[in-house]
Amino acid sequence: MIRCGDTLVVRALPGVPLVGRGDDVAALAIAALGRAELTLADGDVLVVTSKVISSAQGRFVDLSRVEPSPAAVELAAATHKEPRFCELVLQESSYLSRRAPHVLIVRHRLGFMCANAGIDNSNAVPRDAAAGSGPWALLLPEAPDAAAQAIRAALEAHSGARIGVVVSDSFGRPFRLGTVGAAIGCAGLPPLWDRRGERDLHGRVLVETITALADQVAATADLVAGQADERRPLVLVRGLKFTPVDQPAGVLDRAPGQDVYA
């Protein structure tokens, strides 16, 4: 069962500190909910940026210590990217979809297609970086579904509410410019909203109507999270109603053999 009321409220949780290796993201969320004087309710969805999960997992890599393989050196020449960065992309991916100058699109080992294996190469610095170290890159989380599940379990134990958790990232897209939020980890919230079989206003059965629910929730949260100069990595989306399920975000990925563009 999935429904949405006529109103959604999307709220960035206040005062979330800079996250580092070993931090407990669920505890940070509970503290931020307290600051906002919010109590979780059934159907709430907490959207957590992948960067927070990665930082808590310590997924920082000192690029100066990465040894580029010959394949990475060749890929760097073709894409006009750094060889060490390309080495990380190759290590993180299972399939190279497209390469061109300034374009490097792969299937991440986690199953989804994205640019640069989702590696953040712009402003990722560990909290405890030694002077003179780096430059740093930040890999996507390990097992983002499990991370979402752990946060869900902790928040449900704390609140008694049945909720969803989405780990989000920002993806580019074929055909269209600009990034959009996408779900790379899911717990509780059904990633897909399969409405086939529902009836429309004329009583006819809907066909071909499957909504990417978790991606749309991630895109919604990205509107308030997407600020450079303020920390808003935790966003609460309130107003959905759903029967909690245990499905990974990977159900959003088209199987390699079923994608006419892969």
Next chain:
Amino acid sequence: MIRCGDTLVVRALPGVPLVGRGDDVAALAIAALGRAELTLADGDVLVVTSKVISSAQGRFVDLSRVEPSPAAVELAAATHKEPRFCELVLQESSYLSRRAPHVLIVRHRLGFMCANAGIDNSNAVPRDAAAGSGPWALLLPEAPDAAAQAIRAALEAHSGARIGVVVSDSFGRPFRLGTVGAAIGCAGLPPLWDRRGERDLHGRVLVETITALADQVAATADLVAGQADERRPLVLVRGLKFTPVDQPAGVLDRAPGQDVYA
């Protein structure tokens, strides 16, 4: 200038009637805002489903009166779709990107890539359909940017607020299952949020950070609009701050020569 506060409120406007040819969508929105006791404020964005605009424009086609060309007959055999439907798709598109059984992806004449030229073949029936007519299809709106602009002008004249209007549709995507809301018409709201040049928490300049603002707003609205058994074609998104611009939704489309997947 674009900003988002820490809270977004997304509200489906109540009591919108079934829309037919010649209806004034702006007047319907003003009436619905009144029912909800909402007064428009600067930065509000009204998201209108393409189906409402198409219906008001009378973009219904009686498929029984469509004569399929030889190309449409051939395309129908390749895609397992109806020849008359394929004829409409061909008429509405400028480029055929992919065809396969149950797959027909084209560049719409309006510039974006989508399945079936966005033609609604499932439940589109004109309000005044004669008995025995049809089956019916509903084409995407003509000039959705102009439609958005007209609604924006009427709502701004009525309210005095400076707002945005988005005409939305639901698109499938390469790589990922499920549809997401996308902007096919825009007025006032900047379609892209170009944040290059902003500084992050470490004072470094952000690179490669352009958000598909209008698409994310459309995806957000789709969460509350996406109900089969209730009419929610008008959704108000409150909480963004932006300097109104006159840019068409087409700035979201990658140029054909710059898309590694087209």
